[in-house]
Amino acid sequence: MEPNRIWHDPVVEIYSNLITPGVRYSAEAYDLANRRWDRLDITESEVPDDDWLSSTVADHIRTYYAVHKLAPWWNTISKTARDSPATFEARPDGVVSRPITLSWGTEPLFYGTQPTDKLPTTSIDELEQLTYISRSADRCLWRGQDCVFKRIEFNVGIKPITQEIRAREALIDATGPLPEGSDVNDEMVRRKPWEPGSVAGLLMPYCGPDLEMLVRDEEKAAALPVTGRQLRELVRGVKELGRCGVQHGDIKYWNTVFHPGSGDEKATLVLIDFDSEAPEYDGDAEDLGTLLLWCVDHAKGLRDDRGAKARVVAAAAGLRAEGDFDAAIACLSDHHSDVAGDARI
Ligand SMILES: Nc1ncnc2c1ncn2[C@@H]1O[C@H](COP(=O)(O)OP(=O)(O)OP(=O)(O)O)[C@@H](O)[C@H]1O
Ligand SMILES: [Mg+2]
Numbered sequence: 001m002e003p004n005r006i007w008h009d010p011v012v013e014i015y016s017n018l019i020t021p022g023v024r025y026s027a028e029a030y031d032l033a034n035r036r037w038d039r040l041d042i043t044e045s046e047v048p049d050d051d052w053l054s055s056t057v058a059d060h061i062r063t064y065y066a067v068h069k070l071a072p073w074w075n076t077i078s079k080t081a082r083d084s085p086a087t088f089e090a091r092p093d094g095v096v097s098r099p100i101t102l103s104w105g106t107e108p109l110f111y112g113t114q115p116t117d118k119l120p121t122t123s124i125d126e127l128e129q130l131t132y133i134s135r136s137a138d139r140c141l142w143r144g145q146d147c148v149f150k151r152i153e154f155n156v157g158i159k160p161i162t163q164e165i166r167a168r169e170a171l172i173d174a175t176g177p178l179p180e181g182s183d184v185n186d187e188m189v190r191r192k193p194w195e196p197g198s199v200a201g202l203l204m205p206y207c208g209p210d211l212e213m214l215v216r217d218e219e220k221a222a223a224l225p226v227t228g229r230q231l232r233e234l235v236r237g238v239k240e241l242g243r244c245g246v247q248h249g250d251i252k253y254w255n256t257v258f259h260p261g262s263g264d265e266k267a268t269l270v271l272i273d274f275d276s277e278a279p280e281y282d283g284d285a286e287d288l289g290t291l292l293l294w295c296v297d298h299a300k301g302l303r304d305d306r307g308a309k310a311r312v313v314a315a316a317a318g319l320r321a322e323g324d325f326d327a328a329i330a331c332l333s334d335h336h337s338d339v340a341g342d343a344r345i
Contacts, residue, residue, distance in 0.1 A: 076090070289317065
């Protein structure tokens with residue numbers, strides 16, 4: 001496990017399950033939450049399915065951690081049958097893990113040496129207390145600041161991260177350089193030990209939970225605090241993106257985070273994940289309209305306020321049918337102020 005990582009309950013995925021003579025199955029398992037590879041060898045007549053394999057690996061990892069408060073020293077689990085006891089072994093890391101640069105001949109991504117490279121870089125050694133958020137993202141501390149490190153986890157991550165870098169550069173081109181002191185934005189880190197000097201991912205400020213997380217949690221879902229004012233600001237932001245020649249490409253509730261604000265600063269919705277254009281993408285305006293409708297369905301404050309609801313629905317319809325940002329902004333502004341704690345628009 002990386003030395004700067006905080007333990008998390010395992011989240012294990014199976015990447016392959018090979019059959020060898022003697023009906024032995026060898027599964028390659030990756031614990032996304034702790035970023036470690038394990039292998040499970042089992043002699044069985046029945047093909048073990050991925051769910052069984054991943055829960056078996058996760059159970060062994062969890063049990064070891066519960067007793068020792070350490071990541072397992074082993075990376076190979078062997079069983080003679082499903083219900084037999086397991087034996088454990090540490091094989092050389094290169095045998096068990098699937099390093100980024102070895103498969104499919106993908107080139108690592110280098111950045112920071114060309115005059116056209118605009119974003120500052122930092123070293124992965126400067127990240128502390130990494131902890132799992134999702135397949136590609138960890139929360140961490142960087143120079144004392146609460147950040148998200150979006151990592152190139154597999155070869156397939158190189159292209160989206162490259163696109164995300166380009167999108168951010170295009171924004172900087174359009175809006176001018178970042179102000180002094182805001183260098184926490186858009187940092188690259190160098191991934192070690194896979195390929196010294198290559199890009200390991202993007203570092204950005206942690207903005208808050210994404211909307212999917214909020215609705216997953218029943219209690220928070222009931223009070224999803226999205227307001228018309230936040231939606232208006234979001235529409236303004238996407239319009240501005242388009243003006244800068246950048247298409248987001250995947251505007252969805254799971255790519256929208258709720259930034260609660262602090263002190264006098266009001267809560268805002270922030271779009272993340274500028275990395276791709278999803279296949280058959282309908283365009284930013286249309287997806288933004290769909291996101292607005294999703295918010296009406298999920299934010300009780302909006303749903304229960306008939307006037308606010310009607311305005312959001314009308315704004316969404318305009319975005320979806322005409323791609324009309326200005327009409328949507330006007331609709332959401334409709335001189336109903338957001339006094340009373342943003343409950344109204
Ligand atoms: N700046 C941020 N602030 C807060 N959370 C973030 C931020 N960036 C990413 N996240 C979290 O990490 C998750 C994954 O990030 P992102 O959407 O950019 O990547 P992805 O390509 O969809 O990866 P994955 O397959 O891991 O979901 C997001 O859904 C969100 O929960
Ligand atoms: Mg995403």
